[in-house]
Amino acid sequence: MLKVSGLSLGYGATTVVEDFNIELGDSEVLTLVGPTGCGKTTILHALAGLVPIDSGEISLNSWHADANNLVPPEKRNVGMVFQDFALFPHLTVEENVSFKLSDPARASHWLDLLGMSDFRHKKPSTLSGGQKQRVALARTLAHQPALVLLDEPLSNLDAALKDSLRWEIKTALKTAGVAAIWVTHDQEEALSVGDRIGVLQDGKLIQLADPETCFSRPVNHFVAGFLGDASYIRGMLTNGAVKTEIGEISAVVAEGVQGEVDLMLRPDDMRLLLDSEASNGEILWARYEGATWLYGVALANGDSVQVRTSHEQKIESGQKVLLQLTSTHPLVAFGRD
Amino acid sequence: MTRWPGSYPLAFLVALLALLPVLVLFELAVDPSSELFSSRNLDLVSNTLLLLFFTVVGALLIGVPLALLTTYVRLPFSRIWLILLAAPLAMPSYIGAFTFYAAFGRGGEIQNLLGFATPSVNGLWGATLVMILYTYPFVLLTTRASLLSQDASQVNAARTLGMSLPMSLLRIALPRAVTGIAAGALLVALYTLSDFGTPAIMRLDTFTRMIYVEYNAFGLNQAAFLSLQLLAIAGLVLFLESRFSATPERPGRTLAIWPSSKQKILLALVLSPVIILSLVLPLAVFTLWLIREGSGGFDISYAWNSVHASLLAAIVAVLFALPVAHAATRGKIGRLFERVTYLGFGVPGIVMGTALVYVGLKLPVLYQTLALLVLAYVLRFVPLAVGAVRSTTEKLDNSLINAARVLGANRREAFRRVTLPLTMKGIVAGAALVFLEAMRELPATLLLAPTGFETLSTYLWRVYEAGYFGRAAIPGLLLVLMSGLGLALMLSGERRMDFASDGDTD
Numbered sequence: 001m002l003k004v005s006g007l008s009l010g011y012g013a014t015t016v017v018e019d020f021n022i023e024l025g026d027s028e029v030l031t032l033v034g035p036t037g038c039g040k041t042t043i044l045h046a047l048a049g050l051v052p053i054d055s056g057e058i059s060l061n062s063w064h065a066d067a068n069n070l071v072p073p074e075k076r077n078v079g080m081v082f083q084d085f086a087l088f089p090h091l092t093v094e095e096n097v098s099f100k101l102s103d104p105a106r107a108s109h110w111l112d113l114l115g116m117s118d119f120r121h122k123k124p125s126t127l128s129g130g131q132k133q134r135v136a137l138a139r140t141l142a143h144q145p146a147l148v149l150l151d152e153p154l155s156n157l158d159a160a161l162k163d164s165l166r167w168e169i170k171t172a173l174k175t176a177g178v179a180a181i182w183v184t185h186d187q188e189e190a191l192s193v194g195d196r197i198g199v200l201q202d203g204k205l206i207q208l209a210d211p212e213t214c215f216s217r218p219v220n221h222f223v224a225g226f227l228g229d230a231s232y233i234r235g236m237l238t239n240g241a242v243k244t245e246i247g248e249i250s251a252v253v254a255e256g257v258q259g260e261v262d263l264m265l266r267p268d269d270m271r272l273l274l275d276s277e278a279s280n281g282e283i284l285w286a287r288y289e290g291a292t293w294l295y296g297v298a299l300a301n302g303d304s305v306q307v308r309t310s311h312e313q314k315i316e317s318g319q320k321v322l323l324q325l326t327s328t329h330p331l332v333a334f335g336r337d
Numbered sequence: 338m339t340r341w342p343g344s345y346p347l348a349f350l351v352a353l354l355a356l357l358p359v360l361v362l363f364e365l366a367v368d369p370s371s372e373l374f375s376s377r378n379l380d381l382v383s384n385t386l387l388l389l390f391f392t393v394v395g396a397l398l399i400g401v402p403l404a405l406l407t408t409y410v411r412l413p414f415s416r417i418w419l420i421l422l423a424a425p426l427a428m429p430s431y432i433g434a435f436t437f438y439a440a441f442g443r444g445g446e447i448q449n450l451l452g453f454a455t456p457s458v459n460g461l462w463g464a465t466l467v468m469i470l471y472t473y474p475f476v477l478l479t480t481r482a483s484l485l486s487q488d489a490s491q492v493n494a495a496r497t498l499g500m501s502l503p504m505s506l507l508r509i510a511l512p513r514a515v516t517g518i519a520a521g522a523l524l525v526a527l528y529t530l531s532d533f534g535t536p537a538i539m540r541l542d543t544f545t546r547m548i549y550v551e552y553n554a555f556g557l558n559q560a561a562f563l564s565l566q567l568l569a570i571a572g573l574v575l576f577l578e579s580r581f582s583a584t585p586e587r588p589g590r591t592l593a594i595w596p597s598s599k600q601k602i603l604l605a606l607v608l609s610p611v612i613i614l615s616l617v618l619p620l621a622v623f624t625l626w627l628i629r630e631g632s633g634g635f636d637i638s639y640a641w642n643s644v645h646a647s648l649l650a651a652i653v654a655v656l657f658a659l660p661v662a663h664a665a666t667r668g669k670i671g672r673l674f675e676r677v678t679y680l681g682f683g684v685p686g687i688v689m690g691t692a693l694v695y696v697g698l699k700l701p702v703l704y705q706t707l708a709l710l711v712l713a714y715v716l717r718f719v720p721l722a723v724g725a726v727r728s729t730t731e732k733l734d735n736s737l738i739n740a741a742r743v744l745g746a747n748r749r750e751a752f753r754r755v756t757l758p759l760t761m762k763g764i765v766a767g768a769a770l771v772f773l774e775a776m777r778e779l780p781a782t783l784l785l786a787p788t789g790f791e792t793l794s795t796y797l798w799r800v801y802e803a804g805y806f807g808r809a810a811i812p813g814l815l816l817v818l819m820s821g822l823g824l825a826l827m828l829s830g831e832r833r834m835d836f837a838s839d840g841d842t843d
Contacts, residue, residue, distance in 0.1 A: 050493050052595045073496035080497040086490035090512055100499040143498050 007056035031194030079145030347660035395469035400476025431534020476521035483517025531685030650714035690784030722767035729763030
């Protein structure tokens with residue numbers, strides 16, 4: 001079991017990671033997500049022992065490392081899948097996968113499982129991006145690590161490939177029954193593959209929870225906006241509900257928040273009605289997305305929200321509409337300050 | 338429609354001039370008394386090749402580990418370490434040979450100063466030691482460039498898979514740097530072959546030393562014959578070098594290793610001897626002489642003569658380089674012209690001297706004139722100017738000039754306001770490189786300087802021959818200073834590359 005407490009490190013005078021704490025179950029997949037430069041890759045390198053840490057402790061099953069006792073990477077039994085795959089160009093696929101293995105059967109096992117056994121005698125340079133990533137994953141898992149670190153494993157691949165490979169990797173990790181930390185800057189990837197998600201901002205872990213919680217109950221505007229489209233409408237909070245332009249909506253708020261709040265709405269929390277007498281908004285713009293339409297809707301008080309509708313509902317800009325809440329769960333509201 | 342670019346005729350003339358020394362040597366070497374397989378000639382060949390072999394091996398043994406250290410290990414003051422370790426490259430090795438010769442052995446400066454006798458440094462081993470100390474930076478720099486271009490992730494992958502750091506470097510990092518290492522080794526070989534000062538001072542009979550001996554004994558034909566043999570070996574090395582082409586890697590973040598404080602001290606202890614021998618010792622010896630004997634015998638006109646000849650060489654070299662660099666970016670034939678001008682690089686100074694002495698004998702107008710010496714400098718060092726100018730003209734996109742024209746500038750204005758400012762940096766850098774090289778050149782200067790025209794390097798040589806070592810203080814220190822300036826220029830190119838690989842934490 002991985003246990004990280006108070007991990008901090010930086011390069012020179014700049015702090016890159018600050019007071020990072022995490023505990024990871026034995027076969028849990030945690031996704032770490034955040035914008036470029038938030039320190040996620042650095043955390044992986046620290047866990048693998050590739051960079052020294054300034055303070056804090058890291059322990060995994062048999063070893064324990066801190067700032068004064070840096071366990072070298074080769075002693076950590078931590079596997080890493082690199083953004084650029086890092087296959088050794090002078091070795092064949094099979095030689096790559098059985099790099100430090102005493103038992104080559106394990107290499108064949110994983111090559112079979114990931115559908116790469118036909119390529120075992122090929123050099124990495126002849127493989128496509130997706131094949132390289134499968135080999136890199138096979139190499140990591142064949143070495144039976146106690147923890148797998150994946151550093152943006154899909155960022156160098158085509159969009160079409162990303163979707164299917166995402167599930168292949170997740171399935172392989174679950175088959176191996178190994179704990180994994182998966183770093184990505186793609187929120188959709190983070191939400192779909194993680195058992196839990198950690199959201200990072202400026203080197204700090206600001207929310208750590210299961211995907212649904214992170215998405216529907218983000219701790220602040222940044223998390224809300226980073227994980228998906230978010231619109232806000234103003235309202236007064238009274239007795240656990242917010243009075244807004246589109247009605248009274250039950251809300252969850254952080255402790256101590258009261259008075260005027262920003263209620264967060266996702267585009268699919270609402271629907272648009274056209275043929276009703278009443279209206280509370282006006283279409284500002286329309287974007288066709290194929291399966292859906294995305295509309296910008298202006299409310300009378302000046303707020304504007306984004307609403308996603310089915311592809312069948314086409315509305316012209318400038319049209320008056322009635323905006324209605326369809327979600328039944330309470331929504332998140334942030335204090336205005 | 339094929340129109341020759343305007344620079345072609347001029348580039349063609351420069352290329353023709355660059356071929357001159359080789360053609361002259363062929364004519365001169367036709368002499369029935371020369372024998373290829375005489376025992377003396379075989380001695381020369383074996384001495385030259387032994388020096389070559391041991392120097393290359395030694396330079397690899399020092400250069401490759403130092404490249405790994407300076408590239409990957411995060412040492413405090415890493416920039417300074419790198420500069421100090423690369424510095425011997427800028428020093429002419431005869432400075433080292435001279436001071437080693439004077440410092441070691443019975444009655445040497447070390448015995449005078451510290452009271453104990455050290456083994457004398459001369460012959461094959463002496464020459465090898467000095468050559469290694471002044472050529473390993475070739476290997477250091479080319480290997481470093483290869484290592485810098487490698488992304489860290491493969492070594493990191495090997496380590497996370499359970500391989501130790503030294504093994505990962507040996508099995509993952511070095512195999513990918515092999516072209517860089519080989520390029521460095523070939524440069525070492527070429528430098529060793531053409532170096533005159535070190536074997537001459539260490540009294541090792543190599544081709545370069547014997548060419549000088551023959552020249553002094555009025556055996557110009559024999560000197561030319563030896564020169565051709567030396568050129569053949571150098572040509573072979575150059576051919577090998579052209580066979581090596583690096584496969585570019587996707588650039589990425591360079592591996593970083595953070596040593597503990599105990600390891601840092603250990604590393605400093607390992608690095609210091611190289612720096613002490615190659616830099617501190619010559620400086621110390623010259624300084625000692627300066628204190629003991631002052632500026633005795635030195636005349637400031639020697640320095641002015643050096644500056645005068647080198648400045649002329651720099652100006653002419655740049656004028657020659659401009660059409661060649663331009664032609665090289667315009668097409669295949671232009672590149673061929675450029676290749677031919679690179680010939681000068683492979684022609685050792687002593688060989689260039691021999692060839693041009695003969696030209697002087699044939700064309701009395703040139704005999705014993707400064708022009709002939711300047712021509713020798715230009716032919717040897719014009720590749721440096723071509724390289725520097727080309728690196729800037731290459732970046733000069735035609736669309737920039739087109740943009741200027743479209744904005745309403747005529748051809749002349751576009752040249753003045755776009756082309757010239759953008760290439761000026763290369764022109765100045767090229768001129769400076771040629772100037773500094775010419776300031777330190779010894780063998781061609783010895784052969785071609787007009788009677789009474791003493792330069793810093795020839796004066797140093799006379800001092801050595803006469804045995805009044807102490808008088809070398811001022812010219813020696815001035816030459817070291819020139820070397821320092823050359824180094825600063827050389828490293829300013831690498832620095833930009835270095836910074837690009839730092840930083841970037843995520």
